[in-house]
Amino acid sequence: MADLVVAGAGMAGLVAAARARELGARVDVYEKGDRPGGSMLLSSGVVWRYRDWETFRAECPGGDPTLQRVVWEGLDEALAWVESLSAPVVARETGNPRTIGVRFDPAGLTRALARDVRLQEPLPEVPDGVPTILATGGFQGDHELVARHITSEPLVLRANGSSAGDGLRHALGRGAELSAGLDEFYGRNLAAAPRIEPEDFVPLAQVYARHALVENARGERFEARHWADLDVVQWTAQQPGARAWYVVPDEALAERVRERTVAEAIEAAREAGAPVGRVDGATTVEVVAAITTTLGGIRVDERGRAAAGLWAAGADVGGISTGGWSSGLAAALVLGRVAAEDALGK
Numbered sequence: 001m002a003d004l005v006v007a008g009a010g011m012a013g014l015v016a017a018a019r020a021r022e023l024g025a026r027v028d029v030y031e032k033g034d035r036p037g038g039s040m041l042l043s044s045g046v047v048w049r050y051r052d053w054e055t056f057r058a059e060c061p062g063g064d065p066t067l068q069r070v071v072w073e074g075l076d077e078a079l080a081w082v083e084s085l086s087a088p089v090v091a092r093e094t095g096n097p098r099t100i101g102v103r104f105d106p107a108g109l110t111r112a113l114a115r116d117v118r119l120q121e122p123l124p125e126v127p128d129g130v131p132t133i134l135a136t137g138g139f140q141g142d143h144e145l146v147a148r149h150i151t152s153e154p155l156v157l158r159a160n161g162s163s164a165g166d167g168l169r170h171a172l173g174r175g176a177e178l179s180a181g182l183d184e185f186y187g188r189n190l191a192a193a194p195r196i197e198p199e200d201f202v203p204l205a206q207v208y209a210r211h212a213l214v215e216n217a218r219g220e221r222f223e224a225r226h227w228a229d230l231d232v233v234q235w236t237a238q239q240p241g242a243r244a245w246y247v248v249p250d251e252a253l254a255e256r257v258r259e260r261t262v263a264e265a266i267e268a269a270r271e272a273g274a275p276v277g278r279v280d281g282a283t284t285v286e287v288v289a290a291i292t293t294t295l296g297g298i299r300v301d302e303r304g305r306a307a308a309g310l311w312a313a314g315a316d317v318g319g320i321s322t323g324g325w326s327s328g329l330a331a332a333l334v335l336g337r338v339a340a341e342d343a344l345g346k
């Protein structure tokens with residue numbers, strides 16, 4: 001019999017399993033999807049933290065400071081551990097002056113972490129008495145939970161298709177509690193192309209709302225301020241059809257947002273068939289709100305404990321980024337390791 005069961009073979013689950021094996025445990029990892037890697041495999045692979053603690057607190061003021069400390073203080077050591085497993089590093093900087101971290105190749109990271117994963121939905125079958133780590137990746141894939149907590153408007157799912165609140169439901173059934181911020185999510189406004197496939201999740205993101213005029217279908221406006229467009233995405237999610245229009249003045253086209261100019265992001269939208277036009281000497285782009293990950297979920301303590309015999313890690317855990325956004329990969333990495341150690345009494 002296994003010493004530990006892990007539900008979910010994405011970032012948090014694979015990390016927890018790898019750490020547990022390193023500690024000599026027999027681990028059963030179960031995966032509901034048809035491949036390991038979860039949303040991590042679709043991600044940009046940047047595992048990061050705010051450069052200083054005060055900035056983290058200011059950026060995510062509603063988050064549990066104890067959990068935030070665990071992630072913030074544990075990340076550098078956890079990153080060195082991932083590198084020791086031969087995960088391929090693409091860059092040792094994030095491209096964002098507020099943050100530091102490492103960018104991994106997501107496919108190589110998955111390969112470095114994944115071993116012996118069973119592609120099978122596990123939760124009803126977990127044997128009694130075996131410590132279990134829930135790492136099913138949040139509830140963004142469940143329409144009913146999203147409608148209840150976040151919005152009834154139709155969001156595009158910008159994540160793996162299997163993370164549908166299974167961990168949350170299981171934990172609540174075992175006496176766990178909810179975290180703060182159940183109505184918050186992290187996502188992007190994507191160009192409203194007729195078809196949006198997983199390989200479009202990064203190129204179709206239109207992350208320049210602070211250089212544009214933002215309107216909904218009724219012509220009501222929103223002033224974007226957040227550096228990652230978090231505010232405008234959350235606003236768009238509440239508008240009719242979860243849609244908005246960016247009106248971009250010509251002088252903003254040369255602005256650089258990370259690795260692209262605004263003009264290059266708009267060109268990617270046009271090439272994908274999204275509505276891009278010209279009005280009064282400005283460029284208009286139709287966007288739709290897309291949900292990457294929920295930010296509320298299971299409440300855990302500083303060792304990842306959710307209930308008796310039950311731990312959680314990754315996006316199943318809520319209350320870390322509340323009020324803003326911090327790296328989901330970093331939280332999954334640090335808490336995945338911590339939960340594995342605690343579940344094995346280490």
Ligand SMILES: Cc1cc2nc3c(=O)[nH]c(=O)nc-3n(C[C@H](O)[C@H](O)[C@H](O)COP(=O)(O)OP(=O)(O)OC[C@H]3O[C@@H](n4cnc5c(N)ncnc54)[C@H](O)[C@@H]3O)c2cc1C
Pocket residue numbers: 007008009010011012013030031032033035036037038039040041042043044045046047048120121122123135136137138158159160162163164166167201202292293313314315316326327328329330332
């Ligand atoms: C396009 C994109 C870009 C991103 N870029 C970044 C970035 O650069 N930096 C960053 O920090 N974050 C980024 N993210 C977010 C990051 O990918 C997530 O925060 C992270 O993957 C969360 O880890 P997790 O283990 O909780 O979930 P996941 O990695 O999604 O893994 C959850 C796994 O659980 C499985 N599962 C679900 N239900 C069950 C069940 N009942 N039983 C068994 N298995 C189940 C799922 O199939 C999945 O494999 C990005 C995400 C996307 C989609």
